[in-house]
Amino acid sequence: MFKTFEVHLFGGSFALPLPILVSVIISIGAYFVGLNLIPKMKTMFIAAKLYGTDMNKKSQPKIPEAFGVVTGCIFLISLFLFIPVPFVGSFSNGNMEEFPHHKFVEFIAAMLSICCMILLGFADDVLNLRWRDKLYLPTIASLPLLMVYYTNCNSTTIILPKFVHQFLGTSIDIGVLYYVYMGMLAVFCTNAINILAGINGLEVCQSLIIAGSIILFNLIELFTGQYRDGYEFSLYIMLPYAGATLALWKYNRYPSQVFVGDTFNYLSGMTFAVVGILGHFSKTVLLFFIPQIINFIYSVPQLFRFIPCPRHRLPKHDPKTDLLNYSKTQFRVSDLNVLGKLSYFVFKHARLIRCEEEQDGVVTCNNFTIINFAILLTGPIKEDKLNRVLIVFQLICTGLALVIRYPLAHYFYEY
């Protein structure tokens, strides 16, 4: 489709489409702009009273907050500058009758959804929006994506695994349910990263790993599988995202000099949803969210208030030892509703929580996040070590995802 560019790496050589090369260059540019811009903007954020206290440090320093908006803007500007590139061929051709408007609209819709989420995230960081806004606003922001999907592809057929072929056939068309699934994907991705957060660098690092996993998957498909526009489209989005985010990570990693805010989590989640939906690999994207899915399921009893949920569920810092311990919630079992009692019973007997029951019936147990669960396993731990534990878990899950996507899927599905 495009002019390619010979790349020599690891002794071999392969052909890289020219737009990907430009995207790599822009992404490196985004990285250096971020590296340069973020420290300069710290005073601006503090002057605007956008800062938070780092509760997990002895000195409890004031850290400027919501720097995701800086990364988001760098990312957006990179995309703005990049959009003409894949269409240069059509431009020089001169015949606008044949211009691939349907491809072009994918970029613009992707940027619209991402821009909306940056705006929403930043408004949330500044104004502290209500919970329900966080659910319906991403849904609305994903509407253009769904419309583009409808007009460009509208495939709502799911291929079924071999062992059900004789009962249900080789595939099933789930129709409008597929759109519901994609709309929920956007809401899930934006909120899933948001609830697996709270220690220095964790949001950014997990997002970088997910981005890296998607890039790796796209490259594998592009160079070994059959060529598909969607994977290239995904790379054009993910590369500058990774560049801009890497710069943020330099300042957000332990000990954090800046906090990323909800802005970053929303922006990241929507970016992953966008490439999944418009790249037509929305199920594979979910595979890279295994830790977030586990954390979400583990959190369900508190998220839906079956079990009392304090405003913050971060681990608790012990200033004497500088170690983190798991944070706790307290309740009386008799006060819980049926679902609360059921989840308490299941979690307790599956040893997923550690709880102490006092004589007056008051139960104290850890908050239901995998961050606290990790501390249950390791014991009190330093913040940077805890981060590393969770990151290694995320990496293992990416490996698992690739095993599911390749050998296992080839076993269960016909290709």
Next chain:
Amino acid sequence: MFKTFEVHLFGGSFALPLPILVSVIISIGAYFVGLNLIPKMKTMFIAAKLYGTDMNKKSQPKIPEAFGVVTGCIFLISLFLFIPVPFVGSFSNGNMEEFPHHKFVEFIAAMLSICCMILLGFADDVLNLRWRDKLYLPTIASLPLLMVYYTNCNSTTIILPKFVHQFLGTSIDIGVLYYVYMGMLAVFCTNAINILAGINGLEVCQSLIIAGSIILFNLIELFTGQYRDGYEFSLYIMLPYAGATLALWKYNRYPSQVFVGDTFNYLSGMTFAVVGILGHFSKTVLLFFIPQIINFIYSVPQLFRFIPCPRHRLPKHDPKTDLLNYSKTQFRVSDLNVLGKLSYFVFKHARLIRCEEEQDGVVTCNNFTIINFAILLTGPIKEDKLNRVLIVFQLICTGLALVIRYPLAHYFYEY
């Protein structure tokens, strides 16, 4: 093109395309949502320390600031909900091969540019960005618009007035200069409203009049001139804008309960630029900006620092009389550069400024805005009266614009 709907009004009846009817309904909805939401959000903004002091009141009350972001979000959500409507025919047709992607991308690009400006404006309100960011960010935000213009139309020909036909021909193709003009239009519109501001309700009211003028112009063209997609597109954008803004005006008019912030000015300017560019009437849009253009030209000596420019150029409130007087700047003529001396000389002799020269060579004169100039003409004046004077001027200019656009243009141009 669309199913039409018979409307009976003023004794006559005419056919209204169905999407315009839906747009009107959504716009009315946007108005009522704004009316309901804005007062509820005041405490949220004050809690986030987003407020400013109203300097032109005796009590100097604290007023929540940057409410343009609320209006902007209502406007965006209205557009999100509306986009499928004009394409319903293509959907039900079922043949996606013939889907008008090139029309669809205009909507998405318009929303992207508007969303970017809301984000930029809100970031400016919260973080106080530097001047140069305000110039290059709108330029970048208008890139997708220009690309859509290029791919959909790419007409860069200007029709020339009759009296030059024999020298230059009937039209001239200015090529890339046309894109430079459109890019600058976006920057001009976003900043022009921003510098004609500072008294209760003025930004919102002038924007409403510009919006109303554009709507009127579109309707005139749609019902009397030749039908053009661009005018319909413009109505789809301007109607919900007007609805959302009208609600804001209820709370921003004298005495203001909320301030609109840069967010609103940026959002409005970009919206006008968007409909001008993608509706293909960018020159006519500028005609509705006559007061802003006059204010800009009048401000040039201070904007480009030929004459010293204080941080705020608002009129000065006299707490004793509760009247506004013009605000002043001071300088020594000998300290000015050549352009400063020239503009001082011209403005003084054209009686555009009122200045007092003291014996030591220090000159005190009014700040160069048409708001201060209006006070020169009226004398000290109440804030709401001053607003009315400026609004009447804006209305007269709209009348003038329509005279230029119709009788005069028909005289000078062949149609």
